[in-house]
Amino acid sequence: MSDGPVTRPRIAIAGLSLEASTFSPAVTRTEALHPKRGAEILAGRPFWAEGGALRDAAEWVPILQGRAIPGGPVPMEDYTALKAEIIDGLRAAHQQQPLDGMVFDIHGAMSVVGMDDAEGDLAVAIREAVGPDVLISTGMDLHGNVSWRLAEAMDLLTCYRMAPHEDALETKERAVRNLLDRLALPAERRRPLKAWIPLPILLPGEKTSTRIEPAKSLYAVIEEIEALDGVLDAGFWIGYAWADEPRNMAIVMVTGDDQEVITDTAERLARAIWDRHTEFAFVAPAGTLDECLEAAFASSKQPYFISDSGDNPTAGGAGDVSWTLGELLKREELADPSYTAIYASIPDANAVAACLAAGVGAEVDLEVGAVVDPGPAGPVRLTGVVEHINHGDPDAVTEVVVRHGGLRVILTQLRKPYHVERDFTQNGLDPRSADLVIVKIGYLEPELFAMAADWMLALTPGGVDQDLVRLGHHRISRPMYPFDDFSDPATTPDLSARLVGSWS
Known part of the structure; x- marks a missing residue:
C-alpha cells in the first residue's frame, strides 16, 4: 500500500x-x-x-x-x-x-x-x-x-x-x-x-x-x-x-x-x-383490526388502506400468518360484492397450485396460510372464484386472485411484499378504485402512501408484532425503553461518547 x-x-x-x-x-x-x-x-x-x-x-x-x-x-x-x-x-x-x-x-x-x-x-x-x-x-x-x-x-x-x-x-x-x-x-x-x-x-x-x-x-x-x-x-x-x-x-x-x-x-x-x-x-392512527375495519367501513374516503403490520414481510414476518384473513372472511361487509376490498397477500404454494389446476373462473375451496408460521389461527378456509392468474413475478413467481364476495385475496407461490401500484395492476386489480386495501406492511411505502385517501395501522399478531412487550424479549440489554420505566431522573442513562479505537 x-x-x-x-x-x-x-x-x-x-x-x-x-x-x-x-x-x-x-x-x-x-x-x-x-x-x-x-x-x-x-x-x-x-x-x-x-x-x-x-x-x-x-x-x-x-x-x-x-x-x-x-x-x-x-x-x-x-x-x-x-x-x-x-x-x-x-x-x-x-x-x-x-x-x-x-x-x-x-x-x-x-x-x-x-x-x-x-x-x-x-x-x-x-x-x-x-x-x-x-x-x-x-x-x-x-x-x-x-x-x-x-x-x-x-x-x-x-x-x-x-x-x-x-x-x-x-x-x-x-x-x-x-x-x-x-x-x-x-x-x-x-x-x-x-x-x-x-x-x-x-x-x-x-x-x-x-x-x-x-x-x-x-x-x-x-x-x-x-x-x-x-x-x-x-x-x-x-x-x-x-x-x-x-x-x-x-x-x-x-x-x-x-x-x-x-x-x-x-x-x-x-x-x-x-x-x-x-x-x-405510530406513524398513523393505530388500533385493533376490528377498530381499523370499523373506521374504514364508516369512511367515505377511497381507497382506505389498512396495514396488517404483525406479519409484515418487509420487516421479517413469515408472511403467511392467516389470522387477519380469517377475520376478514367473517365480516358481512366484505361478503357483499358491492363493497370492493383487496387483501395482499398470503404465500401458499399448495393453494396456488390448486387454483392453477382449477383455472380462471373456477370455484375453489382452499386451506390457506400457516405453512411456516401457524400464528394464532392456523390455516384458514377460503372459498371463492379464481379471478386472475399471473406468472413470472420475480418474487412471488406465480400470483392468484381469489374473489370471495367483494374481497379479492392475492395468493402467492413465494412470499412477496406489495409496495407499488404495479404489484396490484399486474393481477388485474385497480387499488385506486377499491373501497379498502389491506396489505401486509408497516408504514406505507411511498406509492401506497400517495395513493391512500386515508389509512390505519392494525396491531395484528405475527413475528413482527408492533407490541414489543407482548412479543416477549428476554435477551436484550436492560433496562430498555419501552420495557422499563425511566421516569425517575436517577435512571437517566449515561450518554457519554466512547471513542472507538482502530483495529489492530
Missing part, C-alpha cells in the same frame, strides 16, 4: 444484507439471499455500473453480495458457507494485489441461528483477512445494529436518514464516496475517529418514521452535524426491534478528524434523542 495519495485505489466489495426476526419460525436459506458474484455485483448499483459516475473511480474487486427480503434467521451452515466464500475471495484478491479499501454492503439486522451479532462476526473475519491497513466502509439501514465489535472493525459507517428509505441508494453511494475521499488522503490521515453512544431505546420503525415528529426533526440535525468542520459523517441507528439479541438498541455515531467536535456533537444528538424518546408514536 502506497504512503502517498492513491489515484485509482483497489477496492473490494462484499456483504450479506438481511433484516431477520428471531420471533419468526421462518429461516432464510442461501437461495433466498440470491448471492451475486463478480460483474453481477457491479451491475446492481448504478453509481459503479457501466457508465456510472464511480465506475472508473477505482479498480473494483467484487467478491460476493447476498441480499434477501426480510425474513427469518440464516441457518448456521448457510452463513458459514457464505462467510467462507467471502473470506477466501478477499484473501485471494489481497494476495494477488494488495487491496486499498473495501465496501462492506450490509443491512445491519441479519440474524444467524445460534449466533449473536452476525454482522459483527463477519466484519471481524473480514478485518482479519485483509489486515489493519485496508480502509473499510459500510452504508447501512437505520434499522440496523451497530455493536461495538462492528464499529471497531469498520473505519467508515453511515446509515439511511429517511424512513421509509427513499435515500437508500444515496446512502450506499455516500458510503462509497466517503471511502474514496479518505483513500485520496495520505495514509497517516485516512482513518477517522469514531464517537459511539448506545441509547437504551428499542422501537419499531412504525414509531420512528421520519415523516413525523420527533424523528423528522432529529434526523434533520444529521446533515447539520455532517456540515461541521472536523466531521465526516453522522448517523442515528434506531436499531432493529424484532430480534432478541444484546446488540439491539439505538446507536448514535459521529465520525471525523476533530475529537472534540465529534464527541460533543454525538453527545448533543444523543441527549436530544433521549429528551424526546417518549414522544415516538
Whole structure:
C-alpha cells in the first residue's frame, strides 16, 4: 500500500444484507439471499455500473453480495458457507494485489441461528483477512445494529436518514464516496475517529418514521452535524426491534478528524434523542383490526388502506400468518360484492397450485396460510372464484386472485411484499378504485402512501408484532425503553461518547 495519495485505489466489495426476526419460525436459506458474484455485483448499483459516475473511480474487486427480503434467521451452515466464500475471495484478491479499501454492503439486522451479532462476526473475519491497513466502509439501514465489535472493525459507517428509505441508494453511494475521499488522503490521515453512544431505546420503525415528529426533526440535525468542520459523517441507528439479541438498541455515531467536535456533537444528538424518546408514536392512527375495519367501513374516503403490520414481510414476518384473513372472511361487509376490498397477500404454494389446476373462473375451496408460521389461527378456509392468474413475478413467481364476495385475496407461490401500484395492476386489480386495501406492511411505502385517501395501522399478531412487550424479549440489554420505566431522573442513562479505537 502506497504512503502517498492513491489515484485509482483497489477496492473490494462484499456483504450479506438481511433484516431477520428471531420471533419468526421462518429461516432464510442461501437461495433466498440470491448471492451475486463478480460483474453481477457491479451491475446492481448504478453509481459503479457501466457508465456510472464511480465506475472508473477505482479498480473494483467484487467478491460476493447476498441480499434477501426480510425474513427469518440464516441457518448456521448457510452463513458459514457464505462467510467462507467471502473470506477466501478477499484473501485471494489481497494476495494477488494488495487491496486499498473495501465496501462492506450490509443491512445491519441479519440474524444467524445460534449466533449473536452476525454482522459483527463477519466484519471481524473480514478485518482479519485483509489486515489493519485496508480502509473499510459500510452504508447501512437505520434499522440496523451497530455493536461495538462492528464499529471497531469498520473505519467508515453511515446509515439511511429517511424512513421509509427513499435515500437508500444515496446512502450506499455516500458510503462509497466517503471511502474514496479518505483513500485520496495520505495514509497517516485516512482513518477517522469514531464517537459511539448506545441509547437504551428499542422501537419499531412504525414509531420512528421520519415523516413525523420527533424523528423528522432529529434526523434533520444529521446533515447539520455532517456540515461541521472536523466531521465526516453522522448517523442515528434506531436499531432493529424484532430480534432478541444484546446488540439491539439505538446507536448514535459521529465520525471525523476533530475529537472534540465529534464527541460533543454525538453527545448533543444523543441527549436530544433521549429528551424526546417518549414522544415516538405510530406513524398513523393505530388500533385493533376490528377498530381499523370499523373506521374504514364508516369512511367515505377511497381507497382506505389498512396495514396488517404483525406479519409484515418487509420487516421479517413469515408472511403467511392467516389470522387477519380469517377475520376478514367473517365480516358481512366484505361478503357483499358491492363493497370492493383487496387483501395482499398470503404465500401458499399448495393453494396456488390448486387454483392453477382449477383455472380462471373456477370455484375453489382452499386451506390457506400457516405453512411456516401457524400464528394464532392456523390455516384458514377460503372459498371463492379464481379471478386472475399471473406468472413470472420475480418474487412471488406465480400470483392468484381469489374473489370471495367483494374481497379479492392475492395468493402467492413465494412470499412477496406489495409496495407499488404495479404489484396490484399486474393481477388485474385497480387499488385506486377499491373501497379498502389491506396489505401486509408497516408504514406505507411511498406509492401506497400517495395513493391512500386515508389509512390505519392494525396491531395484528405475527413475528413482527408492533407490541414489543407482548412479543416477549428476554435477551436484550436492560433496562430498555419501552420495557422499563425511566421516569425517575436517577435512571437517566449515561450518554457519554466512547471513542472507538482502530483495529489492530
